[in-house]
Amino acid sequence: MFIDTHAHLDYADxxxxxxxxxxxxxxxxxTRILTVGTSLESSRQAVALSERFAGVYAVVGIHPTNVAAEPRDFYSSLQEIAExxxxxxxxxxxxxxxxLPSEKLQPSAALEALGCEFSAEPEGAVLDGAYKALQTQAFLQHLDLAVKLRLNVVLHQRDAWEDTLRYLAPYNSRLRAVFHCFGGTAQExxxxxxxxxxxxxxxxxTFKNAHNIRTTVAAVSANGYMLETDxxxxxxxxxxxxRCEPAHVRxxxxxxxxxxxxxxxxxxxxxxxTAEEFFRLIG
Ligand SMILES: [Zn+2]
Structure with a gap:
């Protein structure tokens, strides 16, 4: 018997x-699937799916890349769903x-016409900083909610390894996180x-070029990892x-x-x- 610890069954696919x-x-x-919310609405759907199918459980939250599009005061709505x-x-x-937002900045035609050397750096740094701050704020609120409800956390990090560990550290004794879709080294x-x-x-x-991640697979302790499809x-x-499906966990x-x-x-x-213990699926 397997558990797919990370699926998005609410998606239109x-x-x-x-x-x-x-x-x-x-x-x-x-036989068991955890469907993971990526917004308030997707989290509500995750819960609805868990009511419809006995073997489906819900994880609820807002994906970091969706934070800007969701209400800033999501905390109480999310708590209601999470209960x-x-x-x-x-x-x-x-x-x-x-x-990051700075990717989309274009050189200003006006500055170019004046013969100025265009540099997107100052404006880009401000925009990127604001975007990161928004994600961080939401991340910390999720961690606070998890502590409050005595739940663990499903963690998504991409190109933000140092900051993720830094903000997570004060919570280390109060909750556990799963670094989902892990792509790091054995040391990490x-x-x-x-x-x-x-x-x-x-x-x-299973990807042909994924040699590094297979090195991690070989090295990790037997109770240090779980399976997921995403x-x-x-x-x-x-x-x-x-299209990927939970059956592919096999x-x-x-x-x-x-x-x-x-x-x-x-x-x-x-x-x-490991998954039963981490998500407290039994007892
Ligand atoms: Zn996901």
Missing amino acids: YKDDLEEVIAKATAAGV HPKVVAIGETGLDYHH AMQVIEQGHIISFTGIV CPYLAPVPYRGK NIAELISQVRGESLDAIARQTTA
Whole structure:
């Protein structure tokens, strides 16, 4: 039995055949799925899906790249959603600096006409700083809410490793975070695990060029990681480029079993026990 610890079942990709998708997952041994909210509305839908399907649980939060589009005072609305009994974590939250506002700045024609050397740097730095501050503020509010509700956190970080660890550190003794879609080195994995956190692997581990991440897969402790699809994204080989589904957790587990030299059964048992403990799915 497997658990897909990170799926986006509320996305339109599944609007026509969600029941089949879940039946296929069950047939592949993926009996429980955590569907993760990325906005207030998506979080409400995650909860609704958890009510509709016995094996589906909800994680609720605002994705860092959606923070600017959501109300600034989301805290009490999110708390209301998060108090549902099938909500098992807060997220996905975190920091994502991959695309920053300064990317979109164009040289000013007026300055160019004056023969001035255009530099987007001062304005860009201000815009980027404001954007990062907005994400940080929302991230900290998610962490506060998680502490308040005694839940763990599903964490998204992209190109923001240092800041993520820095803002998370004061919470280390009060909550645990899963660094989802982990793409870091074995040392980086060790660093978060030492602080009481955990990582999870997606279909990326099956990609031909993903040698570095397979090194991490081989090195991580047996109770230091979980499985996830992040579907509809990141379908593993041999489905790469197609719509990903929770059933594909089995393909990810098969690759991990080869890389670690452990049986598929052992991978299933370990990752399921780890997820049950992290998300308190039993007891
Ligand atoms: Zn996600």
